[in-house]
Amino acid sequence: xxxxxxxxSGSYEAPERTDNTTSAPRGPRGLxxxxxxxxxxxxxxxxxxxxxxxxxxAGCSSPAQSATRRAAATAPVTPTVSAVNPTxxxxxxxxxxxxxxxxxxxxxxxxxxxxxxxxxVTPTKVVATAPxxxxxxxxxxxxxxxxxxxxxxxxxxxxxxxxxxxxVAAQMTYALAHWNNYNTAQYGNLNPQGxxxxxxxxxxxxxxxxxxxxxxxxxxxxxxxxxxxxxxPSMDQYFxxxxxxxxxxxxxxxxxxxxxxxxxxxxxxxxxxxxTSPDHTQVVxxxxxxxxxxxxxxxxxxxxxxxxxxxxxxxxxHPGSTGHFWHLxx
Numbered sequence: 001x002x003x004x005x006x007x008x009s010g011s012y013e014a015p016e017r018t019d020n021t022t023s024a025p026r027g028p029r030g031l032x033x034x035x036x037x038x039x040x041x042x043x044x045x046x047x048x049x050x051x052x053x054x055x056x057x058a059g060c061s062s063p064a065q066s067a068t069r070r071a072a073a074t075a076p077v078t079p080t081v082s083a084v085n086p087t088x089x090x091x092x093x094x095x096x097x098x099x100x101x102x103x104x105x106x107x108x109x110x111x112x113x114x115x116x117x118x119x120x121v122t123p124t125k126v127v128a129t130a131p132x133x134x135x136x137x138x139x140x141x142x143x144x145x146x147x148x149x150x151x152x153x154x155x156x157x158x159x160x161x162x163x164x165x166x167x168v169a170a171q172m173t174y175a176l177a178h179w180n181n182y183n184t185a186q187y188g189n190l191n192p193q194g195x196x197x198x199x200x201x202x203x204x205x206x207x208x209x210x211x212x213x214x215x216x217x218x219x220x221x222x223x224x225x226x227x228x229x230x231x232x233p234s235m236d237q238y239f240x241x242x243x244x245x246x247x248x249x250x251x252x253x254x255x256x257x258x259x260x261x262x263x264x265x266x267x268x269x270x271x272x273x274x275x276t277s278p279d280h281t282q283v284v285x286x287x288x289x290x291x292x293x294x295x296x297x298x299x300x301x302x303x304x305x306x307x308x309x310x311x312x313x314x315x316x317x318h319p320g321s322t323g324h325f326w327h328l329x330x
Contacts, residue, residue: 077102079145079154087116088161090169091133092264095119096160098126098143107148111160112141119251133162134170135306136285167209171265174207175200175283179299179306188222190230191302199230201267201281206330208265232278236269239326247330253314253323259294260286267326268298268310282308284325 098109102123105330109128119127126145133139143159144152164173182189182196185204190199202218204248211265216238218225227234239248251258253268262284270280282298286307289295296310314321 019237021065026199070301077105077221079106080105080141081154081156081159083142083146083158084156087159088163089130091136091162091173092162092169093130093132096128096130098128098145099124100126100154103145105147106153107145107147107250110142110144110146112139117215130160132172133178136164137176138173168263168265171204171283172285175204175285175299176306178203179301180304182301184221186221187218188225190222190225193230195232195280196230196301197281198232198235199225201283202229202235203266204283204299206268232269232281235281236278239267243280243326249327249329251325251327253310253325258325259296261327262294262296263327266328268296268323269326270314270318270321270323272321274280274320274321278323 070302079100079101079102084270085097085099086094089096096109103121103126104123106118106121106126108117109126110116111130112134114131116128116131119129121127133141138161140158140161143156145154147153155302164170178200185201187199190196199218199222202216206212212229216226216228218229222230229239230236239246242248243250246253249261251261251266253259264284264287266284268282268284269278270282271277272279280300282300282305284296285299286297287294288297297307298310298313299306314323
């Protein structure tokens with residue numbers, strides 16, 4: 001057998017390539033070395049893949065985008081008012097419809113300084129009843145919408161105009177404007193003749209729409225006036241004699257059932273103590289129901305009052321007094 005040796009001392013030449021292909025550069029271990037540009041591209045592709053995967057795991061959004069979406073989701077809703085219908089209402093108060101956006105959280109509506117509960121509410125509409133104007137006087141008032149926590153959600157300045165267009169509204173406006181501010185230029189003052197209460201009540205009826213006649217009149221600032229106009233016993237008798245023509249119904253002070261029929265503008269006739277002849281008259285200017293009982297308040301001259309309580313008048317101020325209302329049915 002030929003002798004073998006572990007040492008190699010001869011030279012070696014690689015066989016010549018015959019495919020005309022340039023051999024790739026080789027590294028220290030004899031492995032092919034990648035081209036530099038190909039290596040950079042490979043790393044860029046791998047980096048992009050990793051970044052894209054991270055975005056997918058994060059919900060396909062960057063941290064800044066996620067924060068923006070969270071802020072938008074938790075941003076407070078701001079209600080807006082686009083219209084109020086009607087924009088003009090009676091001084092006695094009436095239903096008002098408020099149109100706008102994002103109104104679903106409205107709990108109360110403030111007309112001027114008086115807050116009322118809403119009747120109904122949707123995202124685009126709130127219904128509430130505007131209260132009577134302060135002392136029934138015409139004025140423009142602001143409108144505010146409150147949330148359940150009392151926070152103002154929206155405000156509309158001068159959103160509602162109160163007006164006294166006639167009838168009971170005009171009567172109440174007149175009564176509350178002149179209970180302590182006598183209209184002497186037009187109707188005089190009958191206090192020197194024994195009292196101005198009937199003169200005042202008659203004036204409010206003129207404001208309501210009544211007209212003077214041959215039996216009921218005041219001419220030339222009380223230079224000429226009839227007993228039915230300015231003297232309580234004669235006024236009460238005139239109402240009784242003409243109840244049907246005037247649309248009057250007689251109601252008793254003591255009856256809660258009768259008090260339930262009383263309305264703003266009705267006329268109260270008083271008998272002080274045990275008097276059998278009427279002594280005083282006032283006009284009803286407020287009605288409340290407290291614990292199922294009707295509380296009636298009135299305006300008057302001598303004594304000059306606004307919102308004078310009926311029960312206090314006949315029990316405390318004039319104990320033992322009685323009386324009745326003339327309820328105006330038209």
